[in-house]
Amino acid sequence: METAQLISEIKRKKSFLCVGLDTDMDKIPAHLLKEEDPIFEFNKAIIDATQAHCVAYKPNIAFYEAYGIPGWKSLQRTMDYLNTNYPEQFTIADAKRGDIGNTSTRYAKAFFETLHFDSITIAPYMGRDSVEPFLAFEDKHTILLALTSNPGAFDLQTKSVGNSQLYKEVLKVSTNYKNAERLMYVVGATKAEYLAEIRTIVPNSFLLVPGIGAQGGSLEEVCRFGMTKDVGLLVNSSRGILYASNERDFASVAKQKAIELQLQMKEQMEKL
Numbered sequence: 524m525e526t527a528q529l530i531s532e533i534k535r536k537k538s539f540l541c542v543g544l545d546t547d548m549d550k551i552p553a554h555l556l557k558e559e560d561p562i563f564e565f566n567k568a569i570i571d572a573t574q575a576h577c578v579a580y581k582p583n584i585a586f587y588e589a590y591g592i593p594g595w596k597s598l599q600r601t602m603d604y605l606n607t608n609y610p611e612q613f614t615i616a617d618a619k620r621g622d623i624g625n626t627s628t629r630y631a632k633a634f635f636e637t638l639h640f641d642s643i644t645i646a647p648y649m650g651r652d653s654v655e656p657f658l659a660f661e662d663k664h665t666i667l668l669a670l671t672s673n674p675g676a677f678d679l680q681t682k683s684v685g686n687s688q689l690y691k692e693v694l695k696v697s698t699n700y701k702n703a704e705r706l707m708y709v710v711g712a713t714k715a716e717y718l719a720e721i722r723t724i725v726p727n728s729f730l731l732v733p734g735i736g737a738q739g740g741s742l743e744e745v746c747r748f749g750m751t752k753d754v755g756l757l758v759n760s761s762r763g764i765l766y767a768s769n770e771r772d773f774a775s776v777a778k779q780k781a782i783e784l785q786l787q788m789k790e791q792m793e794k795l
Contacts, residue, residue: 524641525662526729529613530753532578537789539754540781541579541615541731542569543761544601545586552769562590562597565773567604569765572778574609576785579757581615581731602638613757614641615666615731620657621646627656635663642666644709644731647693651700658702664729665706669693669721672711672734690717694724707731710749712740712758718748727751733759735784742784746791754792760784 533539546562555561570580582601587594605612620630620643634640642664645654657665670680670690680690687695697706710721712734721730730749734740735758742758749756760780768776 524613524664526664528611529578529729532611532613533754536576536578536785537792538576538578538785539756539758539788539792540577540784541581541613541757541759542573542577542764542781543617543733543759544569544580544582545761545765546582546597547586548590550766550769552771552773554771560593560597560600562587562594563600563604566597566601568774569777570601570605570609572774573764573781574612576778576781577612579613579615580605581617581759581761583761584616584618599638602640606639614639615757616640616643619644619646619668621649621653623649624652624656627653628659631657631660631663635660642707644668647697651696654697655701658700658705660705663705666731667693667697667706667708669708670710670714670717672713672740676711676714691720691724694721698725707757709733712742712745715741715744715748718745722749722751727753727755729755729757731757731759733761735760735763742787742791746794750791750795752795754795758784758788 544566546565548561551561551565555564558564582598587598605614616634634643644666645657647654647667682689684692707729708725710730710732712732732745735742764777764780767780
């Protein structure tokens with residue numbers, strides 16, 4: 524998907540909500556466990572209930588890998604369902620891959636060509652030759668981990684590197700990668716106060732922002748410091764939508780949670 528299409532959907536829906544499909548069979552409603560493919564049936568119900576109020580879906584690949592081949596089949600079915608029924612949705616493989624060049628190319632083919640994701644999250648630690656293979660794919664996006672929402676982010680990401688900090692160096696260096704216009708970045712909502720400075724380095728890039736809700740991030744602060752004229756944000760919610768109910772009404776409750784966030788996002792967009 525081209526960036527212009529994503530921006531168009533954001534403006535049409537008055538939403539920049541990304542729903543994280545972190546599907547855990549220990550948490551989904553018990554009645555679904557009787558289905559042949561409980562993960563897919565849960566995902567399908569969530570997607571149908573929320574698709575009018577979000578612009579992106581982000582399966583966390585670990586939640587599918589954990590179940591082996593059946594989990595991968597559930598992921599494939601989920602992606603086939605999304606791409607067939609809701610092709611306007613931007614899809615993110617939250618895989619956090621990154622390896623030497625030829626391996627990265629294979630990861631890219633797996634997620635971009637086999638599973639047909641629009642984007643993938645990438646760890647930047649191995650540098651240019653581990654990232655550029657992902658950037659070689661036209662109309663696909665590479666979402667680089669910049670400043671994450673977890674407490675351990677301070678172990679390395681904010682450490683001083685000369686007169687700067689490591690996460691800032693990641694941002695600066697990446698802007699010189701080949702096809703850098705296809706880059707997006709992960710910036711945690713719990714680090715909202717850093718967003719203003721991040722925007723001085725990547726003023727127009729899209730930011731994927733986890734950490735709203737369960738992790739304590741503030742949507743208003745994220746928008747105040749990180750929003751651009753084209754919004755430039757994809758704000759993710761996973762647990763707060765997926766597991767708002769574990770009863771038979773789980774999909775309708777998830778829909779209501781998505782609507783609540785979408786209305787908050789509409790309010791923020793009206794300030795542009």
